[in-house]
Amino acid sequence: MTTPLVEMDGDEMTRILWKMIKDELILPFVDLKTEYYDLGLPERDKTDDKITIEAAEATKKYGVAVKCATITPNAQRMTEYNLHSMWKSPNGTIRSILDGTVFRTPITIPSIKPAVRSWKRPITIARHAYGDVYKSVEIRAEEEGVAKLVFEGKSGKKEEVVVHEFKGPGVLQGMHNVDKSIRSFAHSCFKFAIDNKESVWFSTKDTISKKYDARFREIFDEVFEEYKSDFERLGIEYFYTLIDDAVARVMRSEGGFIWACKNYDGDVMSDMVSTAFGSLAMMTSVLVSPDGKYEYEAAHGTVTRHYYKHLKGEETSTNPMATIFAWSGALSKRGEMDNLPELVNFGCQLEDACFDTLNAGICTKDLVNLMEGIEPKAVNSEQFLKAIRENLERRLAK
Numbered sequence: 001m002t003t004p005l006v007e008m009d010g011d012e013m014t015r016i017l018w019k020m021i022k023d024e025l026i027l028p029f030v031d032l033k034t035e036y037y038d039l040g041l042p043e044r045d046k047t048d049d050k051i052t053i054e055a056a057e058a059t060k061k062y063g064v065a066v067k068c069a070t071i072t073p074n075a076q077r078m079t080e081y082n083l084h085s086m087w088k089s090p091n092g093t094i095r096s097i098l099d100g101t102v103f104r105t106p107i108t109i110p111s112i113k114p115a116v117r118s119w120k121r122p123i124t125i126a127r128h129a130y131g132d133v134y135k136s137v138e139i140r141a142e143e144e145g146v147a148k149l150v151f152e153g154k155s156g157k158k159e160e161v162v163v164h165e166f167k168g169p170g171v172l173q174g175m176h177n178v179d180k181s182i183r184s185f186a187h188s189c190f191k192f193a194i195d196n197k198e199s200v201w202f203s204t205k206d207t208i209s210k211k212y213d214a215r216f217r218e219i220f221d222e223v224f225e226e227y228k229s230d231f232e233r234l235g236i237e238y239f240y241t242l243i244d245d246a247v248a249r250v251m252r253s254e255g256g257f258i259w260a261c262k263n264y265d266g267d268v269m270s271d272m273v274s275t276a277f278g279s280l281a282m283m284t285s286v287l288v289s290p291d292g293k294y295e296y297e298a299a300h301g302t303v304t305r306h307y308y309k310h311l312k313g314e315e316t317s318t319n320p321m322a323t324i325f326a327w328s329g330a331l332s333k334r335g336e337m338d339n340l341p342e343l344v345n346f347g348c349q350l351e352d353a354c355f356d357t358l359n360a361g362i363c364t365k366d367l368v369n370l371m372e373g374i375e376p377k378a379v380n381s382e383q384f385l386k387a388i389r390e391n392l393e394r395r396l397a398k
C-alpha cells in the first residue's frame with residue numbers, strides 16, 4: 001500500500017470481529033497502512049464526538065475509508081455507558097459531511113434462495129444519505145399551545161404555517177433537506193446505474209408530501225435528462241412511482257435493478273431486502289460521494305446480544321461476511337485508485353475465499369437453516385475466519 005485507508009473502529013461484537021478479521025485475513029497478507037480513528041462510543045463521548053468529524057474529514061482527504069459498526073445511543077445506552085450526551089448516529093454525521101449516497105447490495109450464494117420466489121438477481125438499495133429524520137429537531141409539547149413552521153429568508157421574506165394546535169401534551173418534529181444534496185443523490189444513482197447497466201426505480205410519497213417529497217421527484221426528473229441518452233443506449237430505464245406501489249412492484253419483480261430511496265425509506269428497505277435474500281450480515285454497503293470518495297461498512301448493527309454472550313465467556317457464531325466485504329471493498333478501491341493491481345486482486349481473492357467457504361457448507365449459525373442442496377456445518381466465528389484463511393492461502397498460492 002502507498003496511501004493509507006481511513007480505518008474507523010466501532011462497538012460491541014463487531015469491534016471484536018474487526019480485530020479478528022484484521023489479524024486473520026488482512027495483516028498476514030497486506031502491508032496495511034491506515035489512519036486509525038476509534039469511533040467506539042466511549043471515545044466519541046470523551047471527545048464530544050469530534051473524532052467522528054475528524055474521521056469524515058480524513059475520508060475526504062484520503063478518498064477511501066473502512067468503518068466498523070457503531071452504536072447510536074438511546075436512553076438505555078446513556079445509562080449503560082454513562083454518557084455526557086445522546087450523541088447522534090456516526091453514520092449520519094459522516095454521510096452528511098461527505099454528501100454521499102449509500103449503495104447496499106445483498107451478498108448471494110447458490111445454496112441460499114431468496115424468500116421472495118420471483119427474485120433472481122440482487123436488488124441494490126440506493127439510500128440518500130443526508131437529512132430527513134436523521135437531521136431532524138424535535139420538541140415534546142407538555143401543554144396546550146400552537147406549533148408553527150417558520151422560514152425567514154435572507155431577503156426578508158417570511159413564511160409561516162401552523163403545524164398543529166395542541167389541546168394537550170404531544171410531540172412534534174421538524175426535518176429538512178437541500179436541493180444540492182438531492183441533486184447529488186440523483187447524479188450518484190444514475191452514474192451507478194450506468195456503471196452497473198441496471199435500471200433505476202425511484203420512490204417517494206409526493207401525493208401526500210406535495211412539497212417535500214415532490215421536490216425529490218422534480219430534481220430526479222431534471223437530472224435524468226443528462227443521462228437519458230446513456231440509459232437508452234444501454235437499454236435500461238428510469239421511472240418514478242409511489243413508495244407503496246414500489247414495494248408491491250419489488251415483491252413481484254425478478255430483481256436486478258437499483259431502488260433509490262429517501263434516507264429513512266432506504267434504511268428500512270435495505271434491511272428488508274437483505275433479510276429476504278438471506279441475512280442482514282450478508283449485505284455490502286458503500287457510501288459514495290459526488291466527488292468520488294468511498295466509505296465501506298457493514299449494513300448491520302453492532303450485534304449486541306452476541307457481545308453480551310462474549311463478555312460472559314460464551315462462544316458465539318457471529319456472521320462476519322459484511323464486515324469482511326467492507327475490508328475487501330476498501331482495499332480493492334484503494335488499489336484501483338493507487339494503481340496497485342496486486343491489492344485489487346487481494347480484495348477479489350478474499351471475497352472469493354469467503355464464497356469457497358460458504359459453498360463448501362461451512363457457515364455461521366444464522367445461515368444453517370437457509371441453505372439448500374448442501375449439508376451445512378455450523379462453526380463459531382473464529383473457526384469460520386480460519387476456514388476462510390485456508391481458502392485464501394490456497395487461492396493466493398496459485
